Amino acid sequence: MPGSRALDSLGEPFEQPLGNADPTTALEAILDRLEGRLPQAVGHRIVHGGEHFTQAALIDDTVIAAIEQTSALAPLHNPANLAGVAATRRLFPDLPQVAVFDTAFHQTLPAQAYRYAVPEALYRDHAIRRYGFHGTSHAYVSRRADALSGLEGGGWLTAHLGNGCSTCAVWKGRSLDTSMGLTPLEGLVMGTRSGDVDPGLHAHLARQLGWTLERIDTLLNRESGLLGLSGLSNDMRELEAAEAEGHAGAALAVEVFCYRIAKSLAALSCALPRLDGLVFTGGIGENSPRVREQVVALLPHFGLQLNRTVNGETVRGREGRIDAGGRQLWVIPTDEEGQIATETCQRLKETIA
Structure with missing residues (x-):
């Protein structure tokens, strides 16, 4: 650590x-x-709750066992999260502790959004389905957008853009679809993750190059994304600077990144009965006027009008509406820690009640 x-x-x-x-x-x-x-009390972020948890849970031995059972779906995250839980229970044995799950917010997805087109037995017996992640961030910024806009449960597309990236369609505070799936690898281009690729790529690399599944997994999770496309960096700040100096790989990485975001947002709009606006958050979403401008430019038929002056002036740590009329465009700094605290308090109040 x-x-x-x-x-x-x-x-x-x-x-x-x-x-x-x-x-x-x-x-x-x-x-x-x-x-x-x-x-x-202590609130813990737990990445994967599977189908066990649709909301935050007061931690006891049963909850820990359920998180352990889900660790196969998040082998890099859940064991580390549980190590934090174990350490906290040793130091604060008498304090109530609550698990807040990245996946819980997305448990409202309908079957048409969370099911993969694979045999029923894989879902029934092995829980193979789409779960989604970054739930605390999408929950926070969509609810904040409701408050800032004055809408009582609007229809929002939210884009959490950082080293990990995902999009979400939120209607009246409920997640209806999202870009990540069984694991955080599905969906958008990210810092070092590929996002969506042809599922046949694994077999192709195994046949043609003799690569193991472990090698392919490393490629897609740690060597791809912005880093793989640019051959330079997974840091958007470095890529934008290099693009300005004529670095072709950096320019390609930014172009692909923005195109895939816009493509995902357009697809997710199908889940919403009504679209009220788009929210950008996360390190890149909050800090890159260039990315926001290009994503909006790729969605001209959505009635999004960017105020380029305001967009260029928006900085991290400051909420701002950046549209020039039409559907709303917001930059809202995420507060995942605050959301975890809020859900922890809510769970404890429900327990006491």
């Missing part, structure tokens, strides 16, 4: 480098900064 981010005893954010500390050491460092002020 390279470092720890938290709020100190005055409520101010701080960052403390900890080298290769384990979760227990990191939590002890946070506790020191709290100067004896114990939290009232």
Whole structure:
């Protein structure tokens, strides 16, 4: 664990480098900064809840066992999340702890959106279906868009764009479709992840190059995306700078990235009874006027009109409406930690009630 981010005893954010500390050491460092002020509860981000969890859950041994059973669907994430849970339970054995799942927000998807066209037995016996991720982010920014716009449950397309990227169609606070699927690899081009590829690519690489499944998995998750396309970087800031200097690979990476976002948003619009607007969030979504402008330009038939001046002035940490009329365009900085805290409080109130 390279470092720890938290709020100190005055409520101010701080960052403390900890080298290769384990979760227990990191939590002890946070506790020191709290100067004896114990939290009232602990909320944990858990990436994959499968079909077990449709909302946040008060953690007990049964919940932990269910998360462990789902770890095969998120082998890089759930075990690490559970290590954090175990460390926190050791340090705070008497505090209520709540698991907040990336996948829970998307459990409202209808079958037509979450089922793959594979034999029924794979879904029934092995839970092979689309789950979606970044649920806390899509939940937060869509509800914030409702509040800012004055709409009582609008129809929003949300684009969470960072090193990991996903889009979502939200109607009256409910996720109706999203770009990620069984794993976080499906969907958009990301920092190092390929997003959608022909499913036959695995067999082709195995036959033609003799690659193992592990090698192909590494390729698609760690060596592809913006990094693979550009041959330069997975950092959009570096790619935009290189594009301005004439780097062909960087220009291609940005073009593909934006096109695939627009293509996904257009497809997800089919899920909405009415489209009220589009929300950008995440590190790239909040910080790149270039990406926002190009994505909007690729959707001219959606009635989206960008205010280029306002779009260029919008910076991270500041909410802003960037349209020039027509359907609404928003930049809303995500607050996944705040959403986790909110869902933790709601779950505890329900438990007490």
